[in-house]
Amino acid sequence: DAKTTQPTSMDCAEGRAANLPCNHSTISGNEYVYWYRQIHSQGPQYIIHGLKNNETNEMASLIITEDRKSSTLILPHATLRDTAVYYCIVRDPNSGNTPLVFGKGTRLSVIA
Amino acid sequence: EAGVTQFPSHSVIEKGQTVTLRCDPISGHDNLYWYRRVMGKEIKFLLHFVKESKQDESGMPNNRFLAERTGGTYSTLKVQPAELEDSGVYFCASSQNLDSYEQYFGPGTRLTVT
Numbered sequence: 001d002a003k004t005t006q007p008t009s010m011d012c013a014e015g016r017a018a019n020l021p022c023n024h025s026t027i028s029g030n031e032y033v034y035w036y037r038q039i040h041s042q043g044p045q046y047i048i049h050g051l052k053n054n055e056t057n058e059m060a061s062l063i064i065t066e067d068r069k070s071s072t073l074i075l076p077h078a079t080l081r082d083t084a085v086y087y088c089i090v091r092d093p094n095s096g097n098t099p100l101v102f103g104k105g106t107r108l109s110v111i112a
Numbered sequence: 113e114a115g116v117t118q119f120p121s122h123s124v125i126e127k128g129q130t131v132t133l134r135c136d137p138i139s140g141h142d143n144l145y146w147y148r149r150v151m152g153k154e155i156k157f158l159l160h161f162v163k164e165s166k167q168d169e170s171g172m173p174n175n176r177f178l179a180e181r182t183g184g185t186y187s188t189l190k191v192q193p194a195e196l197e198d199s200g201v202y203f204c205a206s207s208q209n210l211d212s213y214e215q216y217f218g219p220g221t222r223l224t225v226t
């Protein structure tokens with residue numbers, strides 16, 4: 001079962017920042033936080049990951065609380081193409097063979 | 113660089129028939145994963161290959177499913193005989209190393225069993 005809790009759905013106006021929260025209160029010390037998204041009719045797509053520090057790449061920013069029990073994915077300027085289901089996943093990449101465990105995710109609708 | 117490809121994109125078969133799904137991972141990626149999403153459910157892990165060896169097949173639902181990866185390149189997932197509950201989208205993903213942060217997913221094969 002997924003170790004994360006996310007809101008079922010969110011709306012965001014085009015051009016605005018989309019802030020997607022995730023709770024992972026049972027995260028262990030070696031587990032990273034990953035974010036993937038699935039745009040309709042496509043396979044899941046990696047967005048970003050982090051351990052304890054905030055991270056930023058060309059797609060998004062990831063803010064992890066100091067106690068690591070929750071995080072927020074930020075899409076700084078959402079576009080219609082960002083409409084997708086976003087998955088927050090915790091995983092230890094150094095444990096060898098753990099697969100990704102997907103929960104229900106958050107369905108983000110970007111509205112014009 | 114070509115991404116993960118899957119064939120066919122969509123398959124419609126009758127209950128009791130056999131279907132074989134194919135996945136071509138990114139060249140050089142030793143790790144290959146199969147996942148699936150059945151109607152209304154979350155995406156679930158099926159199995160994981162490291163090169164040609166099955167590293168973890170704990171997610172395979174039953175013995176009607178057979179996965180192979182001969183030569184450590186492409187992989188096939190055969191369902192025989194197919195049942196109605198096998199309908200869903202089957203995804204393949206690959207990664208270069210065991211500790212790779214990113215798994216690259218294919219577009220999926222939509223399987224419909226009637």
